[in-house]
Amino acid sequence: xxxxxxxxxxxxxxxxxxxxxxxxxxxxxxxxxxxxxxxxxxxxxxxxxxxxxxxxxxxxxxxxxxxxxxxxxxxxxxxxxxxxxxxxxxxxxxxxxxxxxxxxxxxxxxxxxxxxxxxxxxxxxxxxxxxxxxxxxxxxxxxxxxxxxxxxxxxxxxxxxxxxxxxxxxxxxxxxxxxxxxxxxxxxxxxxxxxxxxxxxxxxxxxxxxxxxxxxxxxxxxxxxxxxxxxxxxxxxxxxxxxxxxxxxxxxxxxxxxxxxxxxxxxxxxxxxxxxxxxxxxxxxxxxxxxxxxxxxxxxxxxxxxxxxxxxxxxxxxxxxxxxxxxxxxxxxxxxxxxxxxxxxxxxxxxxxxxxxxxxxxxxxxxxxxxxxxxxxxxxxxxxxxxxx
Numbered sequence: 194x195x196x197x198x199x200x201x202x203x204x205x206x207x208x209x210x211x212x213x214x215x216x217x218x219x220x221x222x223x224x225x226x227x228x229x230x231x232x233x234x235x236x237x238x239x240x241x242x243x244x245x246x247x248x249x250x251x252x253x254x255x256x257x258x259x260x261x262x263x264x265x266x267x268x269x270x271x272x273x274x275x276x277x278x279x280x281x282x283x284x285x286x287x288x289x290x291x292x293x294x295x296x297x298x299x300x301x302x303x304x305x306x307x308x309x310x311x312x313x314x315x316x317x318x319x320x321x322x323x324x325x326x327x328x329x330x331x332x333x334x335x336x337x338x339x340x341x342x343x344x345x346x347x348x349x350x351x352x353x354x355x356x357x358x359x360x361x362x363x364x365x366x367x368x369x370x371x372x373x374x375x376x377x378x379x380x381x382x383x384x385x386x387x388x389x390x391x392x393x394x395x396x397x398x399x400x401x402x403x404x405x406x407x408x409x410x411x412x413x414x415x416x417x418x419x420x421x422x423x424x425x426x427x428x429x430x431x432x433x434x435x436x437x438x439x440x441x442x443x444x445x446x447x448x449x450x451x452x453x454x455x456x457x458x459x460x461x462x463x464x465x466x467x468x469x470x471x472x473x474x475x476x477x478x479x480x481x482x483x484x485x486x487x488x489x490x491x492x493x494x495x496x497x498x499x500x501x502x503x504x505x506x507x508x509x510x511x512x513x514x515x516x517x518x519x520x521x522x523x524x525x526x527x528x529x530x531x532x533x534x535x536x537x538x539x540x541x542x543x544x545x546x547x548x549x550x551x552x553x554x555x556x557x558x559x560x561x562x563x564x565x566x567x568x569x570x571x572x573x574x575x576x577x578x579x580x581x582x
Contacts (some may be wrong), residue, residue, distance in 0.1 A: 229258035230319045232333045233293065239428030241338045241373035244306055246430045247277065250298045250335060252315050256288045261322040264288050267296045272313025273306045274337065285317065302339055311337045342370045343434040344399075346421050349406065356472050357442045360390065360412045360529050367396065367423065368404040375399050375432075378425040380407060384440075386414035399425075412529075416441050448476060448500070450523055450539035457543075461490055461513050464541050468497060468525055469505040476500050476527040476535075484522035484538075487512040500527075519544050 235252045242248055250269070256262050264285035269276035277299040288294055302311070315335055318328045350364035369375055378396040382389050390410035399405050411419065418437040425432055449469040456463045464483065470476050479497040487493065495508035514521065520540040528534055 229256060229260075229321065229329070230262055230264065230288070230317075230331050231255055231257050232315070232331065235315070235333070235335060237335075237337060239373055239430070241340050241371055241427070242302055243427055243430065243432060244302055244308065244339060244341055246427060247299065247301045248428050248430075250300050250315070250337075252296050252298070252333070252335075253293060254285070254288065254296060254317070254331070255293045256290055258321070259290045260324070261287055261289050262319045263322060264294070265318040265320075265328070267298060267315065267317045269298055269300060270314040270316050272335075272337070273303050273311040273339075274313040275301045275303055277301055287322070288319075306339055308339050308341050311339060313337065338372060340371055344368060344375070344423050344425070345370060345404075346423065346436045346438070348438060355413070355441060355443045357415060358412055358447055358535065359472050359474070360388075360410050361474075363409050363411060365407050365409060365421065366404050367399065367407065369399040369401065371427075372401050373427070374401055375425040375427055378405075378423060381422045381424075382409060382411065382419060383422075384413075384417050384420045384437075386417045387419060387440075388412045388414075411440075413440050413442060447471075447535070447537050448479070448525060448527060450481075450525055450537060453523060453539060453541040455521075455541050455543050461511060462487075462521070462543055464510045464512075464521070464523065465507065466523060466539075466541070467505050467507050468500060470500040470502055472502050474502050474530050476529060479506065479525060479527045481508045481510065481523065481525045483510050483512045484524045486514050486516060486518045487521045488515060514543065 231254070233253045233255045235250065238249045238251075239246065252267070254264065264287075266282060266284050268279065279298075282298075285294060285296060296317070298315075300313075312334050315331075315333045317331050319331065320326060320328055345366075345368035347366055348363055349366045350362075352361040352363070355361060365380070367378070367380065376398045378399055379393060380396060381393045383392070388411065394407055394409075396405050396407060413419075417440055419440050420435060420437050422433060422435045449471060451467050451469060453464060453466040456465075466481075468479060468481065477499045479500050481495040481497065483489075483493055490513045491511040493510055493512045495510055497506040497508060500506045510523070512521070520542055522538050522540050524536065524538045526534060526536045
């Protein structure tokens with residue numbers, strides 16, 4: 194019985210020792226500092242940089258252990274990026290067990306940066322509270338894209354006939370080929386000989402690899418370049434680009450005054466003619482007048498109203514003149530579809546006027562006309578009367 198008791202006691206002691214041994218190992222595992230502070234995420238603003246852009250890298254740190262840590266000064270190492278606010282940065286400080294904190298770094302590509310991907314390292318050291326002065330590094334590589342692509346701006350619709358001086362509707366497509374959105378986009382248009390209904394447009398945000406369309410109304414005095422300037426933001430950085438798009442005139446927008454004919458009645462003139470609209474769009478408020486030295490007489494003005502595209506209207510004017518002019522200007526005013534006024538002019542010769550008639554016809558007494566069948570009848574009647582005698 195004594196041997197059995199001793200064996201039992203020894204077994205109990207061994208078990209107790211094993212229990213204490215396991216407890217000691219568990220305590221050592223909890224106080225380990227290897228990988229206690231980890232990076233749980235990061236964000237970039239902007240997500241894609243232009244060369245020379247400034248941005249913010251925000252890194253989230255977490256204390257995954259069960260003891261507090263002291264987090265030191267964050268840094269950015271290599272990878273063609275500068276750490277702009279390093280002198281203003283202070284140590285992160287105490288981070289409790291299970292706690293998280295965000296660290297923001299102001300960064301910028303270096304002057305020698307080329308487009309493509311850069312891989313700077315976010316770096317920070319920490320010590321475990323109560324664990325002595327042993328420092329533990331955290332190093333995470335951050336991929337950052339650098340892209341110098343400008344916006345794509347081009348016509349996707351334009352009038353079939355681009356007429357000189359006539360307003361036409363054009364559609365521009367502004368494309369963002371970058372892998373990140375642009376914001377605050379504004380467009381302005383100009384150009385030598387370009388007249389526009391509206392000079393500037395606000396388009397706002399264009400998402401990554403997307404586009405936005407805009408309709409513009411412009412007229413051109415001839416072949417020229419439409420200058421389109423875009424201004425926008427990438428993150429907090431302002432950018433601008435300018436493109437020139439050729440615009441070629443393919444027809445005349447001006448109405449055509451033709452078929453002018455002057456007829457003289459005593460000391461007055463009558464002029465007839467045609468107003469032709471060669472454009473594809475209607476013109477309105479069409480009014481034709483005879484300019485000086487014409488003196489208004491009767492219908493010296495003709496209001497034609499609307500003339501549709503590729504159509505014409507006829508007019509008639511009457512006037513007298515002072516002195517001995519050889520020509521009189523015929524002037525037409527009209528409005529385009531944007532209610533912009535235009536004026537065209539031609540001249541009519543009042544020397545080589547139409548000679549038929551040159552004056553009002555004179556009233557004369559006409560002889561009585563006897564029809565041929567009546568003459569035949571009278572002759573027959575005379576023959577009969579002679580026979581009876």
